[in-house]
Amino acid sequence: MKKARMILDKDYQISQIDKRIYGSFIEHLGRAVYTGIYEPSHPTADRLGFRKDVIDLVKKLNVPIVRYPGGNFVSGFNWEDSIGPRELRPKRLDLAWKTTETNEVGLHEFCQWAKEAGSEVMYAVNLGTRGPDAARNVVEYANHKGGTYLSDLRVKNGAKDPFNIRLWCLGNEMDGPWQMCAKTAAEYGRIANEASKMMKWVDSSIETVACGSSSSTMPTFGEWEYKMLDECYDNVDYVSLHRYYGNPHNDTNDFLASSMDLDEFIKTVASICDTVKGKKHSKKKVHLSLDEWNVWYHSNQQDQKLYETEPWGSALPLLEDVYNFEDALLVGLMLITMLKNADRVKIGCLAQLVNVIAPIMTSKMGGAWAQTIFYPVMQASAFGRGISLMPQITCDRFDTKHYTDVPVVDAAAVLNDDESVTIFAVNRDLKDDVLLTLDMRAFGDMKVVSHLIMHHDDMKAVNTENNPNEVVPFEACATKAGEPVKLAYASWNVIRLSK
Numbered sequence: 183m184k185k186a187r188m189i190l191d192k193d194y195q196i197s198q199i200d201k202r203i204y205g206s207f208i209e210h211l212g213r214a215v216y217t218g219i220y221e222p223s224h225p226t227a228d229r230l231g232f233r234k235d236v237i238d239l240v241k242k243l244n245v246p247i248v249r250y251p252g253g254n255f256v257s258g259f260n261w262e263d264s265i266g267p268r269e270l271r272p273k274r275l276d277l278a279w280k281t282t283e284t285n286e287v288g289l290h291e292f293c294q295w296a297k298e299a300g301s302e303v304m305y306a307v308n309l310g311t312r313g314p315d316a317a318r319n320v321v322e323y324a325n326h327k328g329g330t331y332l333s334d335l336r337v338k339n340g341a342k343d344p345f346n347i348r349l350w351c352l353g354n355e356m357d358g359p360w361q362m363c364a365k366t367a368a369e370y371g372r373i374a375n376e377a378s379k380m381m382k383w384v385d386s387s388i389e390t391v392a393c394g395s396s397s398s399t400m401p402t403f404g405e406w407e408y409k410m411l412d413e414c415y416d417n418v419d420y421v422s423l424h425r426y427y428g429n430p431h432n433d434t435n436d437f438l439a440s441s442m443d444l445d446e447f448i449k450t451v452a453s454i455c456d457t458v459k460g461k462k463h464s465k466k467k468v469h470l471s472l473d474e475w476n477v478w479y480h481s482n483q484q485d486q487k488l489y490e491t492e493p494w495g496s497a498l499p500l501l502e503d504v505y506n507f508e509d510a511l512l513v514g515l516m517l518i519t520m521l522k523n524a525d526r527v528k529i530g531c532l533a534q535l536v537n538v539i540a541p542i543m544t545s546k547m548g549g550a551w552a553q554t555i556f557y558p559v560m561q562a563s564a565f566g567r568g569i570s571l572m573p574q575i576t577c578d579r580f581d582t583k584h585y586t587d588v589p590v591v592d593a594a595a596v597l598n599d600d601e602s603v604t605i606f607a608v609n610r611d612l613k614d615d616v617l618l619t620l621d622m623r624a625f626g627d628m629k630v631v632s633h634l635i636m637h638h639d640d641m642k643a644v645n646t647e648n649n650p651n652e653v654v655p656f657e658a659c660a661t662k663a664g665e666p667v668k669l670a671y672a673s674w675n676v677i678r679l680s681k
């Protein structure tokens with residue numbers, strides 16, 4: 183059995199955790215909306231056509247904010263197509279996902295769904311085929327009280343009260359050649375600056391997120407952030423980061439180490455933001471919005487076949503990754519990484535929420551169930567609120583194909599509002615358990631009051647509609663006062679301590 187030690191001190195704090203790091207994302211893509219959150223003929227559908235079984239699962243995740251309506255989709259989207267009487271809304275080709283968008287669900291419906299789910303909306307504007315004018319108009323439509331053409335149109339369309347959308351994305355992945363009307367950093371920075379400026383003139387209480395690189399693997403990563411921010415630093419509040427990982431070569435040690443890459447990515451973007459701050463002698467600090475993150479690779483081959491057999495279909499089963507146990511471990515590690523960077527990462531959107539690379543799956547006219555990755559997200563959202571502490575961990579380290587000095591144990595600790603402490607810990611070792619000694623310093627005598635664990639002998643085990651509880655958290659053996667906590671090999675642990 184391996185050994186590890188963790189020191190926690192009340193006074194060593196990273197930051198207050200912004201609850202929006204537990205956000206998610208719904209794009210008009212595949213079956214996220216149609217037969218995902220919305221299926222009017224489903225037995226559980228409410229009067230608006232939203233599936234109640236899905237909303238119940240979303241509520242379990244306690245999602246404070248949901249990014250919408252894209253993603254790549256937004257770069258060709260006319261927000262005006264999604265309002266007014268449904269029978270008059272146009273059907274359009276969606277060039278991002280080679281499908282047909284019916285616009286049956288639009289701005290009003292989504293805001294109603296989000297309210298029902300207990301979430302705020304993070305709305306993305308189209309800075310691909312559209313620009314600053316459409317962007318400022320949708321802010322006026324959504325947030326202005328009334329008395330202008332656009333705000334009165336919202337009232338006429340059934341929403342007397344403004345939607346009060348506080349957080350706005352300035353386009354999506356504008357450096358990607360796959361994006362409709364992709365741009366250079368300077369082109370995008372100028373447009374983002376003007377759009378954000380006008381949007382804030384319409385409603386000064388909003389915050390905006392500028393597009394960072396689509397991924398840290400982009401050749402322009404770094405330079406893009408610097409040049410784009412140089413154009414818009416003073417008018418934006420956050421820079422977006424997108425990052426997905428996969429295990430296509432079945433190298434699980436390497437896969438579980440990839441949260442180290444996320445840590446590096448976050449720290450690099452934060453330092454570029456601060457470089458531009460310095461260059462501009464600005465007093466303002468731009469924070470980070472990790473508004474797309476997850477594991478994504480299982481569905482890649484299937485999607486290609488679907489495009490060939492059903493060109494321009496609607497609600498196709500695209501990006502339907504079936505997540506296994508090791509994916510849940512990496513998702514846990516990514517959450518730990520976000521918590522340890524809580525001073526800079528203020529928004530996080532698990533991409534996505536339903537059916538499309540999602541923790542929640544549905545079958546058409548059938549059930550809804552939780553994938554393996556659902557559980558670490560649910561537990562972090564439930565117990566990861568308060569102040570992120572600075573854990574000092576001593577443990578063994580190992581090397582993998584792409585990473586060196588990978589700690590066997592990675593963990594984050596949260597001082598919860600009720601003065602209890604929650605530790606989220608992953609044992610990356612695929613064979614050995616680890617005995618973790620906790621040195622709680624000024625906390626005094628703290629006892630482990632609960633230890634929930636996710637562990638499975640089969641790293642590839644999955645949950646399905648017929649077997650939804652194959653990989654779920656369970657209560658670990660009790661830890662006696664003063665004794666070390668056992669972290670089973672390949673496990674995600676939620677350890678709650680209190681006086």
Ligand code: AHR
Pocket residue numbers: 209252253254255354355424474533534
């Ligand atoms: O989340 C799926 C897609 O991944 C999004 O549409 C895009 O922004 C990213 O490339």
